[in-house]
Amino acid sequence: MTDYQNIIVERSGAVARITLNRPDAANGINHVMVAELADAARQCDNDATKVVVLTGSGRFFCAGGDLKAFASAPGRGDYIKGLADNMHRAISTFARMDAVLVTAVNGAAAGAGFSLAIAGDLVLAAESASFTMAYTKVGLSPDGSSTYYLPRLIGVRRAQELMLTNRTLSAAEAAEWGLITAVVADTELPTAVAEIADRIAAGPRTSHAAVKQLLLSSLNTGLEEQMEIEGRSIAACAEGADGREGVDAFLAKRAPTFS
Incomplete structure (x- = not known):
């Protein structure tokens, strides 16, 4: 894959691992990082990748937007809108690609880092990880799909609390709320x-x-519309190579070998 400045992309078989790599800046998001993230997501959507793991380097998963970059931009609003557009392009691709997105939250996830963390299809967090919205703390509003996912994951009332009070959740609390999939020991993540x-x-x-x-x-x-979509989907799967192999393997009492 392409060499990047602010992320690292590694591949092992059908698994692609994307690491946010600005550890000295708490993996703060700038325009380079999100452009690279969107490009990496596009590549994973267009190849044989089956799993994408997204994590951070160093002690943080991602502390959100790089406020120093925001403050120094000549057109602050235009800069942030461009940054949000690229981040949203990456998240949209992650959501709609065939590959499963696993976010490995290795440390604090704040602001846009919080948004990225919960966009995973599966979210595993280290015991020391924490989650806070933090947007209104600096006079900004949420982005990165959080106003879409949070109400659906934890309900409107809890989403309001997180966004308006900037409450920080521990990994254990995030799991209890249904915000993440599982908590594991730091060393075991x-x-x-x-x-x-x-x-x-x-x-x-x-x-x-x-x-x-x-x-x-x-x-x-x-x-009724959803059930019709389900019917068409399962029929398409049954006609495909994976569906045929899965059924044949079950009947033959052997382990399936999927493509």
């Missing part, structure tokens, strides 16, 4: 993430893609 990534990578890409699309559509459709 890399192993836990690798295990789940490998498990998903061994599975059927088309089925995983179908799950992602069905869940996205369910947020905006009625019961």
